[in-house]
Amino acid sequence: KLLHASFQYNNVGAVFDLVRQLEAVEVPLNMQDWICIIQVCCRARKPEIAWPILQGMMKRRAQLTESAWNRILQAYTSCRAAKYAFQCRLLMQESGIHPDHSAYERIVDAMCLDRSLTTRESLEMVTALVANMWEEKDYPNDSLCIKLVSIYACLGHPYIASSLLDQLECIRPLDRREIVQKALKKVPPKKTSELL
DSSP, X not given: OXXXXXXXXXXXXXXXXXXXXXXXXXXXXXXXXHHHHHHXXXXXXXXXXXXXXXXXXXXXXXXXOHHHHHHHHHHHHHTTOHHHHHXXXXXXXXXXXXXXXXXXXXXXXXXXXOTTOOHHHHHHHHHHHHHHHHHTTXXXXXXXXXXXXXXXXXTTOHHHHHHHHHHHHTTSOOOHHHHHHHHHTTSOGGGTTTTO
8 A cells, every 4th residue: 555655656766665665575566566666667757767677577477468558658658758668569569469559659759759869769760660560561540640751751851751651542542631731730840841
């Protein structure tokens, strides 16, 4: 009860003090407890502390449900930790659970907001996401497509966005003009001309 009460204060130090005390008296923590601790770390903007916890859960072969994975992914994307969110997606897939389009959207949003990323890192991650979707034949819907077009344009690669739309048009009908117009609203003016 003390541990659960400590979660609401987002005090990482206090939470881990309690964890150590519980482990000292051999009180085991369950999977939900660890997920809550990951969420606390992310709310406190310390995703790097949460990451070894998730790695430890994987080593113990924790059987995480789709709901549990989505809670963890949400924790990383909500604190704009794009690198960790990207790695979390890979772990999800390795465990046999495939993220839905809303999860991809949250990862792309985190990439746009994560100031620690270089342009190259962002480009590599978004390109890997797209390649993975094509591999899975899980092609982006219009909402995700708008985000992908805008991030490619913001990263200075509108021709990749244009190529993405070309490929999608061969797969399903889409309103290219509307997608581009909505994407442009998220792009700095000096970078829009190449997309038009």
